[in-house]
Amino acid sequence: INVGGDMQILVSAHAYEGAQVSATLNGQTITLTQIDTEDDDTDKDSSYKLFSGSFTAPPANSADQNLGQITVTATYEGETVSMPGATVIVNKKLPLGEGVPVMINPTNGIDAETFPADTLNDNSDPDYYPICKGALDYTVSDEMVYTYVNDDGETKTCRYYLLASGVRVYAEDLTTVSTQVGGNTISGLTVTASERYTDVILRTVQKVSYIFRYSPDAITIDFQNTETLPGDIESLTKNPLFTSATWSGAELTLTLKQTNGFLGFKAFFDDVGNLVFRFNNPPEMDGGLAGAHIVVDPGHGGKDIGAAGYNPDYNEAYFNQAIADELVDILQDWGASVTMIQTGGSPSLQERVATARSANPNLFVSIHNNSGPSSAQGTEAYYFNPFSKTLAANVSANVSQALENGNNRGGKFGRYYVTRVSQFPAILAECGFVSNSEENEKLADPDYQEAIAEAIANAIYSYYQSVGGGEVVTGTQSVGDSSQAVGGDSSGSADDSQDGEEIPVEDVVIDQGDLELEVGDLEALTYTIDPEDADNWEVTWESSDEDVAVVDEEGWVEALSEGETQITVTTEDGDYSDTITIRVLADGAEEDIPVEEVTLSEESLSLAVGETHTLTAQFSPDDASDQGVTWESSDETVVTVNSRGRLRAVGEGTATITVITDDGGYEAYCDVEVWEE
Structure with missing residues (x-):
């Protein structure tokens, strides 16, 4: 991984609950602490827990510093195991003035997530809010790389830059531009x-x-x-x-x-x-929920059944949908405008959030049910942003009363994807445990489903009241200067508006001069109207050769192929125009790095029937371009393996797990012995 000087380097590992875990880097050893915060990768049925801790990188200097490889050591019930981790490079310090101008060009088309500048991990942070598309800044670091293995055994590599504004963003959310900002x-x-x-x-x-x-x-x-x-x-x-x-x-x-x-x-x-x-x-409320715009998300659905229930006739997705249907009916009866996520096509988390954002709600609730040991019971609700905390607490308390389980587990912080939206309050409600016989029976009862839905609706009503509804x-x-300030949904008029003649446009100038771009580049063009207080700033954009580059209505130019084109801006008032030339060069293609070898995190394992374990494929070189693999078990009556290397022991015997690389067909093996407890 590549980090900046003085940054906090997060080290994470999975070990048995209650293990003693430490990490060593560059002669320094730290203790890793068990983490109970949940996110979308959390496997509640696993006997493994996440442990984390942080090193502080030394100050950056004029050259890169190689701190060596991280080693993680875990001790559990007298047995100690050590495993190697990533190699850590501290990037050299950039001289003042070496920042590169960039534009926020997020992959979601709306805004870019931001992270603290003094740490390196991929944990979303509720104190850091997104920056919108089109904003201009400067990079003040080399690219930083962070690699980790999630709970499903998938290796994730994230790339970031530090911005002059003091935050860290994904490299994929930035586009280099020639536009300078300042003063x-x-x-x-x-x-x-x-x-x-x-x-x-x-x-x-x-x-x-x-x-x-x-x-x-x-x-x-x-x-x-x-x-x-x-x-x-x-x-x-x-x-x-x-x-x-x-x-x-x-x-x-x-x-x-x-x-x-x-x-x-x-x-x-x-x-x-x-x-x-x-x-x-x-919302105005008016004795009910008038003015409320709510999105209801029935968790899982389609091919994704969620957690299997104590009663095999009912799974989590069934309960989620049943409660959501009741909730939508109640909210609409109370006057709210409601959008329900349709789950028949098994939408991804990203698709669910995109649907919610496009509905422009002022509240989002995702309906789920929990799973765990058969003795586990109770209700909880997860929030990410602090302004959603009260809503989560309200929902958990109300649903606990409706389910009559006497165990309100409360509002809890979590990093679930559907809650990590700053556009509206968002929570994920775990109404009960499908793995508990008593709660499973209640969740299957239509009367309890209606009671849970009404409890959630009452919690939403109370929340709106607490934030000033009515x-x-x-x-x-x-x-x-408010001459061009027009709210997108405004019903008022400016206090300082003046009667009189309209101020006409006299000229327009594209702020950027002629440009050179590479194929695939995106450039934001801006313009200045003369005089600045002209009333009509509406313009149109045009490219003389759309095979070379296209320009949209907001002045964004996308370079498509080698050649030259003229980009023209024309005012609606007066038909004034200005033109620049854009020359598009061939994209400098990155070298494809082939796989040379693959190994597994373990060469042999011993598992009890019912146990799970995740194997990790390790590539050489570690920056190989194509790190796709296929997993196989020689005997699935003994042990199964999924597409992410997660093993489940199902019967006594021995079997071999094989990983095969997509690039080159390299193989690695792990012998697994399964025994009956």
Whole structure:
């Protein structure tokens, strides 16, 4: 793995619960601590637990530093095993001024996840909020690489860069650009509220990056590379969400009207380049759930049955769907607008979240049921973002009462994918244990299903009340230049709007000059209207040769093939235009690195019937391009293996597990003995 100087290097390993686990690197040994936080990879039926700890990398200097290989050692019931891990390289320090200008170009098309700059792991962090598509920043590090093995035995490699704004982002979410940012001006601030949203609109000259922070009392947004700012709005009298919008340097503070009264946001650059932060307003409620927009996600479904139940006639997906159906009916009866995720096609987690985001809800709940030892029982609900914590606690408490299990396990922090969305409060509810005979019987009872659904609906109602639901305030307040600030769903009018003649466009200039791009590059073009206070900033974009490069309505150019093309911007008002030439060069293809050898994490194993174990395929070289493999068992009546190397012992005997590389057909073997306890 490649890290920056002084970074925290997370080391994780799986070992038996209660084991003593340590890691050694560069002569330093640390103790790894058992971690109980759950995520989508957590196997609740496994006897293994995740252990983690962190090393601190030495300061970077003028050359790369090789710290050697990590060694992890575990001791359990008198037996000690050591295994090698990754080799750690500390990247050299970059000289000042060596940063590369980049644009946020996220793979999800909306925003890029951010991580702390002083640590290297792939753990999503609830204190770090995404940056929207189109924002400009600088890289201030070489590429950092982090490799780990998840609970399913899959080897994951993640690549990141540090940004000048002080966060770490995935390399795949960045595109290099020629646009330089610095000395930016934000000339206007508008806060406009409709019944559904509050839009905070910044009239910014450059598409600067920002750091978004949440606290129970306020939102702060720190704008990067910005020097000139508008004034404060000290009293927001026409807004249901915020009481003021004030500046301290380039940091904007939006003070919440209601403590914990935040229901998520999304950010985007609008058609004229304004940076818009769109916040969900509390619903009007009106004695029910009028104004609530809710997405209900029945967990699993389709080919994915989830956990098998104590009663083989019912699995988790069946219970999830039954409760979700009841919940949708109740929420709609109470006046809410509801979208239910359709699970017949076995949608992925990413597809579920994409569907939810496109529905623009102000709340999301995913319905699940738990699995574990047959004695385990109770109700719990998981949240990721701190503003979803109250909702999770409400749901867990209410469902526990409805299920009459007397075991409210509470709201818990977890890193489940469907909860890691900042656009709206989101939770994952575990209503009961399908592996427990008593709770399984109740979950199969339509009366209990309805009671659970009503309990969730009541929890949602209470949550909306706690964040200020019931108050409807609309209107617009502005300071500075608000001529192009138009909220996407605004019903108010600007306080400082003026009557008079429309200010016409007199000229337009593309801010970038002629450019050279490589095939596959994406470049964001921006433009300036003269005069800056012209009323109509609408433009169209055109490419003279769309076989070479295309340009979309927002000025994004995608280089397709070698050649030259002219990109023209034309104003709607006055038909003024400007043109630049873009030359597209052949992409510098990366060298394909072939597999030379594969080995397994163990050459022999002894398992009891019913036990599971995950084998890891290790490639040489470790940066081989194609690391796909196929797994085989010589006798599936003894031990089975899935596509991720996870073994399950099913009967006494011996068998051989074989891994075969997709590239080159190299093989490695593990002999497995299975015995009956």
